[in-house]
Amino acid sequence: MEDGGQMMTVRDYEQTHLYALYQPPNSAEADESTVVLDSWGDGPAVLLRDSHWAESYGTSTHVIERFDKPDATDALARTNAFRAEIENPQTALHANARELETAFLANPAPGDIFSAMPVIAPHLAESTRRRLQECSPRTRNVLAADAARDAYGLDDAQANSPRTTKAILKEAKRLDALGRPPLSW
Template identity: 25%
Template sequence: MGICWSKSSVSSRHPTSATEAPSRASTASGSDSSSPMQSPELSSLRVSLGTRPKALRRGGDTTLEQHQIQQAAYHMGAYVVGDEVTSPKRLATAGQTVHDVRLLLKHGRGNVKADDIPSYGHNGIGSSVAKMATGGGSSKVARAVVMGAAVCDQQAPLTAMVHAPHMAANEQSVTFEARVPMKEIKDEGNEIPVRTKHTWNELQRISRDPTSTVVMDAWANGPAVRLKDSAWNAEPATKGAWSMDKSRAELLKERIEGLVPLIHPDHDSVTAANLRCRRNAPVSWEKYAESQVISAEFANSVRNALSCVPAPQQREIASRMIQEAYGTDPGSHAHQDAVESVLVAANHLDSLTRPAVVPPEY
């Protein structure tokens, strides 16, 4: 899960996943013509993004991770307000992709204040280097993966590409943009309510139906959610630059996987020069507070509904949501622990956390 590196006859480098990538060719077929030529040494370096369908963790006594707890808590919230999620495994898989993208971009978001200190400032540096990439959108997305940092307009298409193996034949991944309410954080620490442009990815079945469309927003906090329950549903949105069916998403994913080894600063002089430039003269990003993908209105309605549900029934509902999404054994200790965690998260759907930002290796 995340990014896996492997190289023929040598050890892996810089993994962010405990799972080794399957041995397969990963070329830059169809990539931008400005991409550097692949040397024989680099041709044996392979990268795999995201979680393979067969590697999805379901069943048994598996301990649920934070993002899975949040996903099940959202499903519980929808259930108690009388609008049950009808395809829990689909949303759980989308939630896994959102989590994978956050792990890929583990050094943070350039325009989020909370990521500055834990990344030692690399959130802004890496995001700037990604923006400097030439040769089209694919190059910028690949640069974001190499840097481990990005803002929303690279995170959204990356999410679509990473999700490619899990897409159904009738699904489309589409990026959307809107001016949404956020809190800008000034240098002196004051938070100012503003509206600013934001980009996210949506997984659609033919049309932008509020119930079947899934918002996958790795930049914001929270799980994969139905459009109707998202913080962005009320905003007038327009289609962004990216729209892809399964085959197109798979092609772009392969392209990114081929580009990543080639444009690593250890091998590409342009990336290395851009990185030195931004370390010496960092870009001054406008900084925002963390945003939540689940709307405050939905979260409030869930809290109100839960206050009327007896505790034993709440546990039964939480248990059912976990089983439907992840198939864990209800008799296991891991499942019972997950029930308690889901109950807590269900009351805080508009204040969810995300994986901790980590500093770069340099």
């Protein structure tokens, strides 16, 4: 997390769901650079505008907490300490957590079982899939190389490893196959 950036926990009341948003420094909430981080979702971190949550953000949602970098660092330390206590078999908290885990995981109520939602908006996934199917393998390699340069902050003149490009294409194919029609390369 960058200095000046902000993490937010967002609750969507219509979907009964929580997710996190990262707002980079010097950006307004829900602008072009805000990123959704959804640990319950199926898919990668994605820009809010390209996410499943883009339409409902701000209408059926509420930001329930915000962290700047110092607050996030403190919250992470407290979370790690709490997790260590839960995982320590010599604590009462560990015993209580095991009882709760057993009760909830043994016989979950049908209404308490949810499948993972795709993080990426379905219309974006479908339009991307169609556009990539129209591309030649060479064009897909160029797109993956550009994505790698963007991800690593390299300028256009800097080359990246063909292995990186191949890995991006392989991972994109794997992610696309998760519960959606596969994309044939």
